[in-house]
Amino acid sequence: MDRKPEKSEPADKAKLYWRENLKLVCWLLAVWFAVSFGAGILFVDVLNKVQLGGVPLGFWFAQQGSILVFVALIFVYVGRMRAIEKRFGVSDE
Amino acid sequence: MDTQTLTYIFVGFSFALYIGIAIWSRAGSTAEFYVAGGDVHPIANGMATAADWMSAASFISMAGIIAFSGYDASVYLMGWTGGYVLLALLLAPYLRKFGQFTVPDFIGERYYSKTARVVAVICLIIISFTYIAGQMRGVGVVFSRFLELPIEWGVVVGMGIVFFYAVLGGMKGITYTQVAQYCVLIFAYLVPAIFISILITGNPVPQLGLGSDVVSGDVSVLARLDGALVDLGFTAFTEGSKSKLDMFAITLALMVGTAGLPHVIVRFFTVPKVSDARRSAGYALVFIALLYTTAPAVGAFARLNFIHSVDEQSYAEAPGWVKTWEGIGLIAWMDKNDDGVIQYGAGAPFEGRADYTGETGSSGERLLANAPSDAANEIVVDRDIMVLANPEIAGLPPWVVALVAAGGVAAALSTAAGLLLVISASISHDLLKKTFRPQISERAELLAARGSAAAAIVVAGYLGINPPGFVAQVVALAFGLAASSLFPAIFMGIFFKAMNREGAIAGMVAGIVFTLSYIIYFKSPWFGAVNNADHWLFGVSPEGIGAVGMVVNFAVAALVARFTAKTPPGVRDMVDAIRIPTSVTAS
Numbered sequence: 001m002d003r004k005p006e007k008s009e010p011a012d013k014a015k016l017y018w019r020e021n022l023k024l025v026c027w028l029l030a031v032w033f034a035v036s037f038g039a040g041i042l043f044v045d046v047l048n049k050v051q052l053g054g055v056p057l058g059f060w061f062a063q064q065g066s067i068l069v070f071v072a073l074i075f076v077y078v079g080r081m082r083a084i085e086k087r088f089g090v091s092d093e
Numbered sequence: 094m095d096t097q098t099l100t101y102i103f104v105g106f107s108f109a110l111y112i113g114i115a116i117w118s119r120a121g122s123t124a125e126f127y128v129a130g131g132d133v134h135p136i137a138n139g140m141a142t143a144a145d146w147m148s149a150a151s152f153i154s155m156a157g158i159i160a161f162s163g164y165d166a167s168v169y170l171m172g173w174t175g176g177y178v179l180l181a182l183l184l185a186p187y188l189r190k191f192g193q194f195t196v197p198d199f200i201g202e203r204y205y206s207k208t209a210r211v212v213a214v215i216c217l218i219i220i221s222f223t224y225i226a227g228q229m230r231g232v233g234v235v236f237s238r239f240l241e242l243p244i245e246w247g248v249v250v251g252m253g254i255v256f257f258y259a260v261l262g263g264m265k266g267i268t269y270t271q272v273a274q275y276c277v278l279i280f281a282y283l284v285p286a287i288f289i290s291i292l293i294t295g296n297p298v299p300q301l302g303l304g305s306d307v308v309s310g311d312v313s314v315l316a317r318l319d320g321a322l323v324d325l326g327f328t329a330f331t332e333g334s335k336s337k338l339d340m341f342a343i344t345l346a347l348m349v350g351t352a353g354l355p356h357v358i359v360r361f362f363t364v365p366k367v368s369d370a371r372r373s374a375g376y377a378l379v380f381i382a383l384l385y386t387t388a389p390a391v392g393a394f395a396r397l398n399f400i401h402s403v404d405e406q407s408y409a410e411a412p413g414w415v416k417t418w419e420g421i422g423l424i425a426w427m428d429k430n431d432d433g434v435i436q437y438g439a440g441a442p443f444e445g446r447a448d449y450t451g452e453t454g455s456s457g458e459r460l461l462a463n464a465p466s467d468a469a470n471e472i473v474v475d476r477d478i479m480v481l482a483n484p485e486i487a488g489l490p491p492w493v494v495a496l497v498a499a500g501g502v503a504a505a506l507s508t509a510a511g512l513l514l515v516i517s518a519s520i521s522h523d524l525l526k527k528t529f530r531p532q533i534s535e536r537a538e539l540l541a542a543r544g545s546a547a548a549a550i551v552v553a554g555y556l557g558i559n560p561p562g563f564v565a566q567v568v569a570l571a572f573g574l575a576a577s578s579l580f581p582a583i584f585m586g587i588f589f590k591a592m593n594r595e596g597a598i599a600g601m602v603a604g605i606v607f608t609l610s611y612i613i614y615f616k617s618p619w620f621g622a623v624n625n626a627d628h629w630l631f632g633v634s635p636e637g638i639g640a641v642g643m644v645v646n647f648a649v650a651a652l653v654a655r656f657t658a659k660t661p662p663g664v665r666d667m668v669d670a671i672r673i674p675t676s677v678t679a680s
Contacts, residue, residue, distance in 0.1 A: 014669065014672070014673055017673060018672055018673075021672075025182050025183070028178070028182060029178070029182065032175065032178045032179075036171045036175050036344065036348075037341060037344065037345075040167055040171055040344075041167075041337060041340045041341055041344065042337065042341075044164075048331065052304070053301070053304040053305075054303075054304030054305060054306065054313030054314070054315060054316070055303060055304040055313070055315055056315070056331050059164055059167075059315075059331040060304075062164060062167035062170070062171060063159075063164075063166075063167050063170050063303075063389040064170075064300065064303070064386045064389060066170075066171050066174070066175065067170065067171070067174045067382050067385055067386055068382065068386070070174050070175055070177060070178050070378060070382075071375065071378050071379055071382050073178050073182075074177065074178060074181045074182075074371070074374055074375035074378055075375050077181060077182055077371065078181075078368070078371050078372050078375055081368070081371065082368065085368075085674060090673045090674055090675050091368070091674065091675070092366045092367050092368055092674040092675050093366070093368050
């Protein structure tokens with residue numbers, strides 16, 4: 001498969017790095033889906049039975065909560081990726 | 094000073110600022126014209142992205158939509174922010190690593206095909222022009238209301254300003270102008286929101302004001318609003334009337350569309366490094382969230398204020414803003430029971446759009462020729478005026494009104510400029526340099542870029558003055574077009590090495606043709622189609638059909654790629670290279 005054997009080690013590293021990245025992305029997208037499509041749309045009626053400081057919880061997720069979680073998700077990604085890239089020696093910083 | 098003089102001063106001052114920045118940061122090379130030289134700080138780029146992104150629709154229309162449709166409007170709040178998560182996680186870092194000038198650049202190189210590049214250019218132009226006509230219209234509305242210019246002149250003035258700094262400064266000029274425009278628009282949005290939040294709840298943070306108790310009692314704003322609306326025969330504010338499936342589809346189409354909009358993607362070509370692209374998407378969303386988390390509060394407050402100041406008020410004693418907006422045709426009142434008092438409630442007050450007879454009635458209102466409906470409601474109000482009229486409704490001082498006008502213009506101009514730039518870059522760079530005239534010199538390419546920006550402004554202005562009937566409603570549909578064409582092509586280009594030229598082209602064409610046909614079928618007057626849930630495919634509205642179009646794109650692409658030639662090895666290596674921020678061998 002590998003035409004150039006001397007390159008196989010960095011290529012493996014790149015593959016591992018990519019797998020770590022995909023795993024992280026999948027986790028974060030699961031949260032992304034859960035707060036918006038889950039809490040804000042599919043389960044909004046159930047969550048609306050709970051009040052959060054004067055706002056029904058499902059409605060809050062749909063109009064404010066999901067946005068706050070989105071911001072957090074991107075910064076978690078930035079931070080985790082920085083660590084992963086350092087570990088695999090592919091950081092550009 | 095009166096509101097109009099103040100508005101002239103505020104808007105005039107902001108224009109002087111934009112022009113000053115444009116002169117200071119004009120572009121000298123194609124790299125500066127297309128991607129601002131690639132050395133914009135991530136925070137500055139985040140602000141510029143936020144201004145680029147938040148258009149007249151976000152600034153002027155969104156809170157109005159929330160005010161009048163409550164929970165249903167959540168699709169815009171989630172859809173227009175959730176897309177940044179997709180952008181940061183799935184596209185921005187890799188496109189930055191790829192590091193060229195335009196979105197069709199990536200599609201053309203990754204799919205080793207001039208045809209793919211040209212298809213991407215066509216998708217980009219359809220998306221961007223749908224979007225830009227609405228921006229020019231937004232500028233026109235603000236000018237006509239606050240500066241008492243005809244809408245046409247408003248559009249022409251707006252065109253002149255954008256022409257100046259987009260043509261001169263290119264991406265570099267636009268970026269730094271957008272930073273200034275972000276500051277103007279966020280200040281203009283937050284100041285009245287904070288004032289109104291204090292007036293209604295005593296809480297100076299509008300985001301929290303939404304859940305606080307009203308000053309005049311121990312019941313929360315939302316509970317008070319729900320109660321008032323149900324009494325008037327509306328659905329409660331916190332409950333929706335859209336089907337779950339349609340909510341789902343619209344939110345998905347808006348999210349994916351956001352990530353696929355070329356003028357947003359191209360902003361991530363302007364930062365120095367891959368890690369900066371990720372961080373910059375985060376900052377952009379912070380700056381956007383500042384406005385987007387305020388909007389639900391603004392919408393709820395506006396609706397509450399509107400009910401209090403209009404329902405069961407005598408028209409003769411109604412506040413001045415009712416008559417001003419009636420004067421330009423965005424409010425209409427029909428005194429159906431001849432009591433001189435405005436009754437507000439659910440249902441349209443009369444059949445069709447307001448058709449003023451030109452005469453005035455016994456209370457001094459503009460008479461309407463429309464046939465009255467059975468509903469008790471007597472007043473109809475254009476949703477787009479809520480943000481603009483909000484300071485007047487709440488009785489805030491004239492300088493706040495002037496500030497909001499300047500903010501609305503900033504929002505519309507910044508987005509229009511960003512769109513014009515991607516249109517001009519796709520013509521001069523993708524069509525001329527990379528497809529039809531590869532021998533063209535850098536100077537000539539820069540001239541062509543400026544020329545096509547100028548031409549695009551003229552077309553956009555024409556569309557703003559003469560919107561082809563249904564364009565105003567179609568603006569939100571640009572997202573569906575982006576979701577069904579560009580996003581899947583870019584996404585598969587990064588994550589699926591097996592996706593080949595034939596698959597990507599077939600997918601883009603199938604996605605955009607499907608989505609565009611569905612939208613035109615239901616939204617244009619040509620087919621006489623009935624635009625409601627009983628007639629929609631799977632009950633998905635034209636606003637949400639982009640989500641289905643995206644699935645069509647993926648499915649067609651996967652099928653075609655299975656039965657056609659494999660991706661060449663050189664392209665597989667390129668995909669490997671864009672997946673890592675640095676070269677692995679260098680470590």
